[in-house]
Amino acid sequence: MTNQRKNDMELCDISDASIVLSASVSDRGRHAVSILIEEIERRSGVRLPVSDCASVDRxxxxxxxxxxxxSSHGDNALPYGQEGYRIQISQTDGRRVIEIESADDRGMLYGVGKLLRIMYLTNDxxxxxxxxxxxxxPHFSLRGHQLGYRPKTNAYDAWTPEIYSQYIRELALFGANSIEIVPPITDDEITGPLMKYDPLLMMRHVSEVCDAMDLDVWIWYPNMGSPDNWYPATGNDEEFMKPAYLKRQLEERExxxxxxxxxxxxxxxxxxxxALSAQDLFDFxxxxxxxxxxxxxxxxxWISPQAFNPTNEWLDTFYENVRKEPSWLAGVVFAPWEKHTLPELRKLIPSSMKIRNYPDITHTINAQYPVxxxxxxxxxTHSRECxxxxxxxxxxxxxxxKDEGIVGSLTYSEGINDDVNKFVWSGQDWNPETPVLETLREYARFLIHPDLEYDIAHGLLALERNFEGPMIANRQITQTLRHWREMEQRADDKVLHNYRFESGLLRAYYDAYVQRRLIHEEELEQRAMEVLSQANDLGTIPAMERAEEIFNRKYTQPVCIxxxxxxxxxxxxxxxxxxAQLTVSKHQGVSITRGAFVEAIDTPLNDSAYLLSAFRVIRSMDEEPSRMKALHAIIHRTDPGAGGFYDSFAADQSLSRVExxxxxxxxPGYLHTALIRHNPGLLETAYSILNGSNSHTLLCRETLDRILPGLTSPPLAWISNLSSxxxxxxxxTYSNLDSQSSYTLQVMGLWGGGVNMTLNGASTADSGKTYRGLMETFEVTPDMIPSGVLEIVWINEESGIGPYINELWLRKNGSGGQPA
Known part of the structure; x- marks a missing residue:
C-alpha cells in the first residue's frame, strides 16, 4: 500500500525499544502496560520487551x-490532575527516550492510550x-458509552466476550472511563437469534473487563411494568407496586x-x-x-425525568421529589425525550445536585438530535440508525x-453504526477544544491504518457532508464515493477487511447508489405523469398501462447495479x-429502523407505490367516466388552483414559509423550534399500518379513503411532516393573498390530538372547528386577511410530539383546483 501520510511531523523508528517499568507502577498500571505491548504487537508484529532497568543493547x-x-506539593506540584498524564519524547545520551508519567491507575491507562494514538504502527x-x-x-470526570447486549442493537447481540473486551479497550484508550450495560429485562426481548451467550454472563464479563482497567460500571436499569403495559400514556402501571410483582422485581435486581x-x-x-408514576418511582x-x-x-x-408524553403532573411530582434530595439519589440525568432543556433542568433541581449527560448519538431521525x-x-433508505x-x-x-454544570457524558448507542461518533464524543469529553480532525486522524491511524489517516479522516467528514441539502442536487455524494474508491484501490487486505473501513466504504457506495436511483426514479415519475395527462386521448386503461410500464423500468432498466x-x-x-445486522432478511436485524437500513436499498423514491395502488382501484371501476374522474383526481391531487398555494413539508421551498x-x-435538540420529521416506517409496513386498529392508523385509513377508497399505499408526501x-x-405565514377574496384552507396531517390551531390569532375551535389532525378544511374569509397575510399556528396543549403537518393547500375560492 502506497504511503500517503503527509509529512507534518518528523518521525523516528523505535522498533528496537524496550519498556522499563518503575517499581512505583501499580498492578493496574502494569495491566495498562500490558495493553500497550499487546496493541503494538497486534498492529506491527513487534513485541517489546519489559524490564526493571534499561538495557544497553536497545x-x-x-x-x-x-x-x-x-507526594507532590508547592512548586513540585504535578502538572496534571486526576486521570491525567505526561508524555515526553526526547533524545538522551544518543538514544530516543519516551517517558510516560501519571499519578493514578487511570492516568497510566490514558497515557498509554495517547502514546498508542500518536504512534505509527505498520508491519515490523x-x-x-x-x-x-x-x-x-480530562475536562470531564465522566466519559463513557452504553453497550447493551440485547437484540434491539444492530451489532452488540452478535458479539463474543472477546469482541466486547477489545471494543471496551479501544474506547478506554481514547479516554473513556465508564461503560454502561443493560439488564436482561428491558423494553426488548430477553434473547435473540444472534445471542450466543446468556445476558447475565455477558454482564458479568463486561463488569470484570471494566474492573481490570478501573473503568466505572454503570447499569441502565428501566423499571419495566407488566409486559402488556410498557408504554402507558400516563406513565402509570398499578401492577408494578403490588407486593407479588414488586417482590419479583427486587429479586431480579438482587x-x-x-x-x-x-x-x-x-x-x-x-x-x-x-411504567411508573413519578411518586411510585421515588418510592421504589x-x-x-x-x-x-x-x-x-x-x-x-441516578434518575432521569425522560418519559413518553410526560404530563405536567408527572414532571411536577418528579422534581418535587428530587428537591427533597433523598440520600440514595446521586444525580439527575439529562436524557432523550426530556421536556426541559439542560439549563432549565439545572434550575429545577438543587444547585448541588450533579447532572450527567446521556446524549443520543446513534439516531438520525425521531431522535434527541436529528439530522x-x-x-x-x-x-x-437510511432510516433511523444508518x-x-x-x-x-x-x-x-x-x-x-459543556458549560451547564454537568459531570460529563455517557452516550446512548444501539450498535456500531455510530462508532465514529463515540470516539468523537470521548475526544470532546476529554478536551472540548480538540479539533474533530485530530480525533478522526487518531481514529484512522490507530484503528485502521496510519498510511490512510488523512484520507480516512477527510472521508468521514465527507460522509457527513453527504447529508446536507437536497440529495438530488448534492454533488458532494459523487466526490465522496470517488474519494473512498481511491482509498479502496490502494488499500491492502488488512484495511479492506477492517470493519471500520468497510463501514465508511459502504456508506459512500450506498449514498451514491441511492442518489442515482433518485434521479432515475424522479425522471420515470415525470414521464409517467406525462402519459397519464393524455388519458383523455388514450383512455384510462391504456394510459395506466403505459405509466405502469414506465414505473417498472426501475426494475427492467436499473441504474448502477x-x-x-x-x-x-x-x-x-x-x-x-x-x-453488523444491516438487513432483516439475511442478517436477522430487528427492523429497518433499528439499524438494518440496507434492507431499504430498493425502497421506491417516487410516488409509484401510491399511484400503482390507485391504478388497481381505478381498474376495478366499471365505467370509463368514473375511471377518468378518479384518475384525474389522483394526478391533480396537489393542484391548488390559480392564485393558490400547495406545500409538502419534505421540500426545501416549503420551509421558506415556516418561522x-x-x-x-x-x-440542536429542537426543544423550542419547529422541525421536519420523517416516518419511513409508514412505507415500511404500509399495508398493516393502513389497515390497523389504533387511532393513528385509523386516521391514515380515513384520510386515504377521502382521496380514493381502497388505496393501500400513501403518497410519498406523507412520509415527512412539519412538527415540533x-x-x-x-x-x-402566507403573504400576498387577495384580501378581497375568500380561501379554503386544507391541512393534511396524520396526528393532531391535543393541538390548538389558530388563524391570524383566532382559534379555529372558537368557530366550532377543532383541528383533529387529518384532512381538515377551514374557511378563510376576507375579514380574516385584511392585509393579505395569513398566519397559521399550531401549539401543543399537551406534552408530546405534534402536530404532524404533511401537506397544506390554500385555494382561492372560485379559481378551480382539485380538492384533495
Whole structure:
C-alpha cells in the first residue's frame, strides 16, 4: 500500500525499544502496560520487551512511572490532575527516550492510550514523533458509552466476550472511563437469534473487563411494568407496586447486583421505557438502593425525568421529589425525550445536585438530535440508525452543553453504526477544544491504518457532508464515493477487511447508489405523469398501462447495479467481521429502523407505490367516466388552483414559509423550534399500518379513503411532516393573498390530538372547528386577511410530539383546483 501520510511531523523508528517499568507502577498500571505491548504487537508484529532497568543493547527506551499525587506539593506540584498524564519524547545520551508519567491507575491507562494514538504502527515498524511534551488532564470526570447486549442493537447481540473486551479497550484508550450495560429485562426481548451467550454472563464479563482497567460500571436499569403495559400514556402501571410483582422485581435486581464484580452507578430512566408514576418511582428507588448497597456499598443511583408524553403532573411530582434530595439519589440525568432543556433542568433541581449527560448519538431521525433538514430520500433508505458519522455535528452538540454544570457524558448507542461518533464524543469529553480532525486522524491511524489517516479522516467528514441539502442536487455524494474508491484501490487486505473501513466504504457506495436511483426514479415519475395527462386521448386503461410500464423500468432498466452489489457485499462482510445486522432478511436485524437500513436499498423514491395502488382501484371501476374522474383526481391531487398555494413539508421551498425561531446551532435538540420529521416506517409496513386498529392508523385509513377508497399505499408526501416537540409552536405565514377574496384552507396531517390551531390569532375551535389532525378544511374569509397575510399556528396543549403537518393547500375560492 502506497504511503500517503503527509509529512507534518518528523518521525523516528523505535522498533528496537524496550519498556522499563518503575517499581512505583501499580498492578493496574502494569495491566495498562500490558495493553500497550499487546496493541503494538497486534498492529506491527513487534513485541517489546519489559524490564526493571534499561538495557544497553536497545537504542530506544519507554520509561513508565507513577508519582502519587500526595507526594507532590508547592512548586513540585504535578502538572496534571486526576486521570491525567505526561508524555515526553526526547533524545538522551544518543538514544530516543519516551517517558510516560501519571499519578493514578487511570492516568497510566490514558497515557498509554495517547502514546498508542500518536504512534505509527505498520508491519515490523514502530514510529513516533521525534519530540513531544504532552501534559493532559480530562475536562470531564465522566466519559463513557452504553453497550447493551440485547437484540434491539444492530451489532452488540452478535458479539463474543472477546469482541466486547477489545471494543471496551479501544474506547478506554481514547479516554473513556465508564461503560454502561443493560439488564436482561428491558423494553426488548430477553434473547435473540444472534445471542450466543446468556445476558447475565455477558454482564458479568463486561463488569470484570471494566474492573481490570478501573473503568466505572454503570447499569441502565428501566423499571419495566407488566409486559402488556410498557408504554402507558400516563406513565402509570398499578401492577408494578403490588407486593407479588414488586417482590419479583427486587429479586431480579438482587440476582444481578450480587453476580457482578463491580457496579459503580445505576441509571434509572423515568419512563423511556418505564411504567411508573413519578411518586411510585421515588418510592421504589430506596428499595433498589438497599439491595444495591448490600453488595456494592459505594454504588450510586441516578434518575432521569425522560418519559413518553410526560404530563405536567408527572414532571411536577418528579422534581418535587428530587428537591427533597433523598440520600440514595446521586444525580439527575439529562436524557432523550426530556421536556426541559439542560439549563432549565439545572434550575429545577438543587444547585448541588450533579447532572450527567446521556446524549443520543446513534439516531438520525425521531431522535434527541436529528439530522438537520434531512432529505426524505435519505430518511426512506437510511432510516433511523444508518452508519452515521457526524463528527462536526457531534462536536457542536457536545460543546453546546459543556458549560451547564454537568459531570460529563455517557452516550446512548444501539450498535456500531455510530462508532465514529463515540470516539468523537470521548475526544470532546476529554478536551472540548480538540479539533474533530485530530480525533478522526487518531481514529484512522490507530484503528485502521496510519498510511490512510488523512484520507480516512477527510472521508468521514465527507460522509457527513453527504447529508446536507437536497440529495438530488448534492454533488458532494459523487466526490465522496470517488474519494473512498481511491482509498479502496490502494488499500491492502488488512484495511479492506477492517470493519471500520468497510463501514465508511459502504456508506459512500450506498449514498451514491441511492442518489442515482433518485434521479432515475424522479425522471420515470415525470414521464409517467406525462402519459397519464393524455388519458383523455388514450383512455384510462391504456394510459395506466403505459405509466405502469414506465414505473417498472426501475426494475427492467436499473441504474448502477454494480453499486448495489457492492453495498450488499459490504453488508455481508460487516456481518461476518463485526456482527453488523444491516438487513432483516439475511442478517436477522430487528427492523429497518433499528439499524438494518440496507434492507431499504430498493425502497421506491417516487410516488409509484401510491399511484400503482390507485391504478388497481381505478381498474376495478366499471365505467370509463368514473375511471377518468378518479384518475384525474389522483394526478391533480396537489393542484391548488390559480392564485393558490400547495406545500409538502419534505421540500426545501416549503420551509421558506415556516418561522424558524432558533437556528440549528442554537437549538440542536429542537426543544423550542419547529422541525421536519420523517416516518419511513409508514412505507415500511404500509399495508398493516393502513389497515390497523389504533387511532393513528385509523386516521391514515380515513384520510386515504377521502382521496380514493381502497388505496393501500400513501403518497410519498406523507412520509415527512412539519412538527415540533412539546410546546414549541409551529408557525406558517402566507403573504400576498387577495384580501378581497375568500380561501379554503386544507391541512393534511396524520396526528393532531391535543393541538390548538389558530388563524391570524383566532382559534379555529372558537368557530366550532377543532383541528383533529387529518384532512381538515377551514374557511378563510376576507375579514380574516385584511392585509393579505395569513398566519397559521399550531401549539401543543399537551406534552408530546405534534402536530404532524404533511401537506397544506390554500385555494382561492372560485379559481378551480382539485380538492384533495
Amino acid at each position: 537504542q530506544s527506551l519507554i520509561l513508565i512511572k507513577m508519582i502519587p499525587s500526595q 515498524k514502530i514510529e513516533i514523533p521525534t519530540d513531544a511534551d504532552l501534559t493532559e488532564t 440476582e444481578i447486583f450480587s453476580s457482578l464484580k463491580r457496579i459503580d452507578h445505576i441509571m434509572v430512566p423515568g419512563g423511556d421505557p418505564g 428507588m430506596p428499595m433498589v438502593a438497599k439491595i444495591l448497597n448490600k453488595y456494592h456499598p459505594n454504588a450510586k443511583l 438537520h433538514n434531512w432529505d426524505t430520500a435519505f430518511a426512506l 452508519i452515521n458519522p457526524r463528527p462536526v455535528a457531534q462536536k457542536h452538540i457536545h460543546n453546546f452543553s 454494480d453499486y448495489r452489489s457492492k453495498c450488499l457485499d459490504l453488508a455481508d462482510r460487516l456481518f461476518e467481521h463485526i456482527g 424558524i425561531s432558533h437556528e440549528w446551532k442554537d437549538d 416537540y412539546y410546546s414549541a409552536p409551529v408557525k406558517l
